[in-house]
Amino acid sequence: xxxTPVPSDLDIAQAATLQPVEAIAEKMGLTRDDxxxxxxxxxxxxxxxxxxxxxRPNAKYILVTAVTPTPLGEGxxxxxxxxxxxxxxxxxxxxxxxxxxxxxxTFGIKGGAAGGGYSQVIPxxxxxxxxxxxxxxxxxxxxxxxxxxDNHIYQGNSLNIDPYSITxxxxxxxxxxxxxxIISGLGERxxxxxxxxxxxxxxxSEVMAILALTTSLKDMRERFGRITIGMTAGKNKEPVTAxxxxxAGAMTVLMKEAIKPNIFQTLENTPxxxxxxxxxxxxxxxxxxxxxxxxxxxxxxxxxEAGFGADIGAEKFFxxxxxxxxxxxxxxxxxxxxxxxxxxxxxxxxxPGRPLPAGMLKENPDEVYEGAANLRKHIQNIRQHGVSPxxxxxxxxxxxxxxxxxxxxxxxxxxxxxxxxTHWANGGAGAVELAQAVVEAAEEPTDFQFLYELDQxxxxxxxxxxxxxxxxxxxxxEAEAERQIRQYESSGFGKLPICMAKTHLSLSxxxxxxxxxxxxxxxxxxxRASVGAGFIYPLLGAMRTMPGLSSSPAxxxxxxxxxxxxxxxxx
Numbered sequence: 221x222x223x224t225p226v227p228s229d230l231d232i233a234q235a236a237t238l239q240p241v242e243a244i245a246e247k248m249g250l251t252r253d254d255x256x257x258x259x260x261x262x263x264x265x266x267x268x269x270x271x272x273x274x275x276r277p278n279a280k281y282i283l284v285t286a287v288t289p290t291p292l293g294e295g296x297x298x299x300x301x302x303x304x305x306x307x308x309x310x311x312x313x314x315x316x317x318x319x320x321x322x323x324x325x326t327f328g329i330k331g332g333a334a335g336g337g338y339s340q341v342i343p344x345x346x347x348x349x350x351x352x353x354x355x356x357x358x359x360x361x362x363x364x365x366x367x368x369x370d371n372h373i374y375q376g377n378s379l380n381i382d383p384y385s386i387t388x389x390x391x392x393x394x395x396x397x398x399x400x401x402i403i404s405g406l407g408e409r410x411x412x413x414x415x416x417x418x419x420x421x422x423x424x425s426e427v428m429a430i431l432a433l434t435t436s437l438k439d440m441r442e443r444f445g446r447i448t449i450g451m452t453a454g455k456n457k458e459p460v461t462a463x464x465x466x467x468a469g470a471m472t473v474l475m476k477e478a479i480k481p482n483i484f485q486t487l488e489n490t491p492x493x494x495x496x497x498x499x500x501x502x503x504x505x506x507x508x509x510x511x512x513x514x515x516x517x518x519x520x521x522x523x524x525e526a527g528f529g530a531d532i533g534a535e536k537f538f539x540x541x542x543x544x545x546x547x548x549x550x551x552x553x554x555x556x557x558x559x560x561x562x563x564x565x566x567x568x569x570x571x572p573g574r575p576l577p578a579g580m581l582k583e584n585p586d587e588v589y590e591g592a593a594n595l596r597k598h599i600q601n602i603r604q605h606g607v608s609p610x611x612x613x614x615x616x617x618x619x620x621x622x623x624x625x626x627x628x629x630x631x632x633x634x635x636x637x638x639x640x641x642t643h644w645a646n647g648g649a650g651a652v653e654l655a656q657a658v659v660e661a662a663e664e665p666t667d668f669q670f671l672y673e674l675d676q677x678x679x680x681x682x683x684x685x686x687x688x689x690x691x692x693x694x695x696x697x698e699a700e701a702e703r704q705i706r707q708y709e710s711s712g713f714g715k716l717p718i719c720m721a722k723t724h725l726s727l728s729x730x731x732x733x734x735x736x737x738x739x740x741x742x743x744x745x746x747x748r749a750s751v752g753a754g755f756i757y758p759l760l761g762a763m764r765t766m767p768g769l770s771s772s773p774a775x776x777x778x779x780x781x782x783x784x785x786x787x788x789x790x791x
Contacts, residue, residue: 226337226338226644226645229334229336229337229340229344229790230344230345230787230788230789230790232337232338232340232487233334233340233342233343233344233345233487234344234786236340236342236487238260238261238342238343238485238489239485239489240260240261241255241257241260241261241262241263241483241484241485242255242257242263243489244483244484244485244489244491245263245265245483245491247313247489247491248315248483248491248515248518248519249273249276249517249518250265250269250518253266254266254268254269254272255483256480258352258482259346261342261343261346261484261485262343262346262351262352262482262483262484263482263483264352264477264480264481264482264483265480265481265482265483265493265514266480267436267437267479267480267510269514270510270513270514273514273517273518274517276517276518277517278516278517278547279315279515279516279517279518279519279520279521279522280520280521280522280550280551280662281512281516281522281524281547281548281549281550282303282521282522282523282524282549282550282551282552282553282658282662283524283525283526283534283537283549283551283552283553283607284296284299284300284303284523284524284525284526284552284553284555285525285526285529285530285533285534285537285552285553285554285555285598285602286528286529286530286554286555286556286560286598287529287530287554287555287556287557287560287561287564287594287595287598288528288529288531288560288564288594288598288724288725288726288727288734289528289529289560289724289725290557290559290560290563290570290725291570291571291572291725292559292570292572294555294556294557294559294560294614295336295555295557295614295644296525296526296527296555297318297334297335297336297525298335298336298337298339298340298614298643298644299339299525299553299555299612299614299641299643299651299654300316300318300335300523300524300525301316301318301335301339301340301341301486301487301490301492301643302335302338302339302641302643302644302647302648302650302651302654303316303523303553303612303641303643303651303654303655303658304316304486304490304492304521304523304648305339305486305487305488305490305643305647305648305651306641306643306648306649306650306651306652306654306655307490307520307521307523307648307655308488308490308648309648309649309651309652309655310652310655310656310659312520312521312655312659313519313520313521314490314491314519314520314521314522314523315490315491315492315493315515315518315519315521315522315523316341316486316490316491316492316493316515316522316523316524316525317481317492317493317494317495317507317508317511317512317515317522317523317524317525318341318492318493318494318507318524318525319494319495319496319497319498319505319506319507319525319527320347320351320354320355320482320494320495320496320497320507321334321347321348321497322355322393322421322422322423322497322499323349323355323393323394324393324394324395324421324423324767326348326349326774326790327394327395327769327773327774327775327778328395328767328769328770328773328774328775334347334348335486336644337643337644337645337647338487338643338644338645338646338647338650339486339487339643339644339647339648339651340486340487341484341485341486341492341494342484342485342486342487343484344790345786345787345790347484347494348790349787349790351482351494352477352478352482353477353478354431354478354482354495354496354497355393355422355423355428355497356393357474357475357477357478358391358422358423358425358427358428358431358475358478359391359392359393359422359425360474361427361444361471361474361475362390362391362422362425362426362427363390363391364467364470364471364474365388365447365449365462365465365467365471366388366389366390368465368466368467369381369386369388369449369450369465370404370405370412370413372465373413374412374413379452379460379464379465380452380453380454381449381450381451381452381453381460382450382451382452382453382454382457383413383415383450384415385450385451385453385457386415386417386449386450387448387449387450387748387749388447388449388450389417389418389419389420389765390417390418390419390420391419391420391421391422391424391425392419392421392422393421393422393423394421395421395766395767395768395769395773396419396766396768396769397764397766397767397768397769399418399419399766400418400419400764400766401416401417401418402416402417402418402419403415403416403417404417418766419766420502420765420766421499421502421765421766421767423497423498423499423503424498424499424502424503424765424766426447426750426752426753427444427471427475428496428497428498428503429498429503429504429719429750429752429753429755430443430444430447430752430753431475431478431479431495431496431508432495432496432497432498432504432506432507432508432509432541433504433508433509433540433541433544433753433754434479434508434509434510435509435510435513435544435545437472437476437479440472440475440479441468441469441472443752443753443754444462444463444467444468444471444472444752445461445462445463445468445752446461446462446463446751446752447461447462447468447750447751447752448460448461448711448713448749448751448752449461449462449465451707457707458711459711459751461751462752479510480510481493481494481495481508481510481511481514482494482495487647488647488648490648491515491518491519493507493511493514493515494507494511495507495508495510495511496508496511498527499527500526500527500528500532500533500536500724501527501528501532501721501722501723501724501763502721502763502764502765503719503721504533504536504540504541504719504753504755505526505527505528505532505533505536505537506524506526506527506533506536506537506540506541507524507525509541509544509545509547511524512524512545512547513545513547516547521658521659521662524537527724528724529598529724529727530552530554530598530601530602531597531598531601531689531690531727532720532722532724534552534601534602535601535671535685535689535720536719536720537549538605538607538668538670538671539670539671539672539717539718540717540719540754540755542668542670543670543674543717544754548666548668549607549666549668550607550608550661550662550666551607551608551609551610551658551661551662551664551666552602552607552608552609552610553609553610553612553654553658554595554598554599554602554609554610554611554612554636555612555614556592556595556611556612556613556614556627557613557614557616557619558588558613558616558618558619558620558623558624558627559576559580559616559618560591560594561587561588561591561592561594561595561626561627562580562584562587562588562591563580563591563734564590564591564592564593564594564734564735564736565587565588565590565591565734565735566591566734566735567579567587568580572770573770573771573772576618581618583620583622583623584623585620585622585623585625585626586626588623588626588627589626589629589630590735591734591735592626592627592630593735593736594727594734594735594736595611595627595630595631596630596634596736597691597727597736599611599631599634599636600634601688601689604671604688604689605668605669605670605671606666606667606668606669607666607668608637608661608662608664608666609636609637609661610636610637610638610639610654610657610658610661611627611630611631611636611637611638611639612638612639612640612641612654613627613628613638613639613640613641614641614643614644615640615641615642615644615650616644617645624640628640637657637660637661638657639653639654639656639657640653640654641653641654671684671685671688671689672684672685672717672718674715674716674717675715677709677714678705678708678709678714678718678747678756679695679697679705681717681718681756682695682718682720682744682758683695685718685720686720686742689727690727690728690729690742691727691728691736691737691738692728692740692741692742693738693739693740693741694741694742695741695742695743695744696741696742696743696744697743697744698743698744698745698746700745700746701744701745701746701747701758704746704747704748704749705747708747708749708756711749713749713751713756716749716751716754716755716756717754717755717756718755718756718758719750719753719755719756719757719758720758720760721757721758721759721760721763721765722742722760722761722763723760723761723763728740728742729742729743729760729761729763730761742760742761743760743761744758744759744760745759745760745761745762745763746758746759747759777789778790
């Protein structure tokens with residue numbers, strides 16, 4: 221570990237030596253004809269490049285996931301970046317594929333998703349602030365459909381849409397709790413018809429899910445057409461689609477540039493594909509299939525990250541993303557931290573925006589070992605899918621050697637590889653042990669398998685996830701959820717995979733239940749159908765699809781230096 225304090229993420233990023241994006245593309249075996257420049261250091265990859273790359277061999281495909289995190293996050297993105305850099309140090313090539321950050325966490329609490337310390341994606345300001353405008357395109361396409369729904373009803377409602385059945389909500393990419401539930405159409409008759417609705421955050425939009433799961437422009441257009449916005453009125457209810465509203469074509473036009481993955485680089489100039497940004501707790505939590513299909517042809521190893529713990533992002537990676545991509549992982553990195561496992565021992569409370577509790581910083585390997593019940597469950601969850609796990613101890617300067625050894629002991633007891641990584645402080649050099657462990661794990665034969673079959677009833681699939689992945693005793697359904705499931709199955713949507721929306725702070729639906737809880741029942745409050753994206757979307761407990769800001773949001777600290785023109789206060 222360094223003897224001097226590590227500068228801020230922003231200071232490190234602004235001091236970095238960037239290579240022109242054309243040079244980064246060349247490392248991936250791409251030419252100027254394969255990319256579209258967005259300034260000197262960013263570019264998009266043309267979709268025609270997929271055909272050009274089709275005969276190249278596939279890279280080893282590595283997923284980076286984590287234990288159930290503290291509210292601060294445990295460094296999956298940082299680990300993904302550090303591992304990509306570490307591969308270079310052992311003579312391997314790597315491309316990383318990660319999500320674009322939402323302005324929700326960027327200006328909220330958690331911060332951006334560019335990594336941290338000496339394992340970051342750069343240019344960091346552009347990465348975290350607008351990038352190439354993809355999320356704005358998602359917002360525009362989503363809200364165009366919302367406007368066309370309300371206009372259709374205002375203009376006579378020839379499709380006989382039941383206003384009370386409309387599930388399509390407007391979105392914006394800012395945490396704004398006051399917009400969760402609203403009445404629209406107030407005022408004069410010319411101002412529309414009043415109805416109850418609300419806003420979700422843009423990254424929870426089905427449009428974002430489609431962007432992440434599509435495989436071509438044609439496929440995206442077809443998926444937009446299948447979006448179901450509600451039902452017809454009357455006894456014989458029928459789904460109403462974006463195609464019937466004649467909105468899908470215009471939505472596709474708004475998204476025709478956003479569909480192209482973005483090229484960035486790490487601090488050590490490792491190629492990074494950044495594309496799509498669905499949250500894992502309220503969406504499916506993975507970067508785009510298109511980025512993976514391109515990236516897997518450009519290096520020895522393709523490293524991708526799934527949001528939050530393995531019970532959320534990784535489960536959706538295995539059972540949703542891998543179904544639609546056709547790709548199969550060769551290994552999975554499971555990021556664990558001393559602080560997260562101490563939290564799961566149940567003796568501490570971590571509050572965003574406040575320092576860690578003093579007791580949490582004291583040496584206590586027994587507490588780490590106790591909290592590692594959470595780690596053990598996640599190892600089991602990865603193995604349920606036939607994938608080899610590698611436990612990565614993301615090392616913090618406050619960690620004691622005895623506490624790190626407690627994690628190694630748990631990994632050994634579970635028969636899993638374990639590596640300690642100091643990539644945050646030391647960049648790729650600090651991830652050499654991890655890179656070597658991943659190379660070994662990726663050479664092992666895999667027996668990849670999905671958790672459930674698609675032809676099972678919706679409830680059976682929900683209950684399989686709840687009992688096998690979360691450890692629940694069972695599932696209960698509110699009356700509205702029961703009605704929605706019956707409606708979706710009668711409408712022919714029953715064979716879609718499941719995308720559970722639940723808290724990321726517990727294996728259960730209740731953020732207060734730490735470790736590996738048992739004896740609980742998962743409550744399903746509502747079930748939505750994202751037919752265009754291709755999944756059923758149950759909401760567990762009090763889960764919200766529009767977050768709120770904290771008492772001290774990160775936006776308060778962000779500003780611009782007028783003398784240098786540089787952003788300040790961004791992490």
